[in-house]
Amino acid sequence: MKWFDNTALTIVIIGAINWLLVGIFRFDLVAFIFGNLSWLSRIIYTIVGLCGLYLISLYGRIGSNS
Template sequence: MDWLKKLASLLVIIGALNWGSVGLFDFNLVTEIFGSATTVTKVVYSLVGLSGVWTALDYFKK
């Protein structure tokens, strides 16, 4: 399960950097790469969100 923690952490970092670029530069890298409202974009956002939940649960479990 160590690989799952690392993957979740990586996706959380990617999500944070993406939201930072949206806030600072009005630039969304995910939609630039995959398009707006595509299935792949929704999957990426869902995986980032689930990774955030997983990371938070792991953090508070300790």
């Protein structure tokens, strides 16, 4: 399951970088590459959101390992 954690974390970091670009430069990289709210960009936004929700479980797992 560690590979899934690392993959989800990588996707969320890429999503965070996209939000950084939106916040500083008003440039949405996903919309630029895949189109503004096209079906493909909506799928990417959904995957990033689901990975973020999955990583909430990381807090509990970190606490139980300590």
